Amino acid sequence: ITSQVPQAASSPAASTSQVPQAASTDASEDIMCTICQDTITDEASINQCSHIFCFACILEWSRRNAVCPICRCPFQYIYLYPK
Ligand SMILES: [Zn+2]
Numbered sequence: 001i002t003s004q005v006p007q008a009a010s011s012p013a014a015s016t017s018q019v020p021q022a023a024s025t026d027a028s029e030d031i032m033c034t035i036c037q038d039t040i041t042d043e044a045s046i047n048q049c050s051h052i053f054c055f056a057c058i059l060e061w062s063r064r065n066a067v068c069p070i071c072r073c074p075f076q077y078i079y080l081y082p083k
């Protein structure tokens with residue numbers, strides 16, 4: 001068994017455009033959810049501030065604690081943003 005990889009040896013050194021970090025530099029819409037620490041899936045906000053979260057996250061959160069996880073203001077409603 002030979003461990004040679006001919007494609008890697010013959011490829012020019014200019015193939016660095018496949019780094020996934022390039023997508024995050026210009027994507028200001030990639031908002032993180034502070035509850036799950038991941039990219040927001042179903043964008044939802046609450047009625048007392050403009051912070052946004054995953055709808056599922058803030059819904060689950062509100063069952064225990066109906067305050068904003070970021071600014072701690074109490075809220076009564078969750079708004080699910082249309083896609
Ligand atoms: Zn979330």
Ligand SMILES: [Zn+2]
Binds near residue numbers: 051070071072
């Ligand atoms: Zn808030």
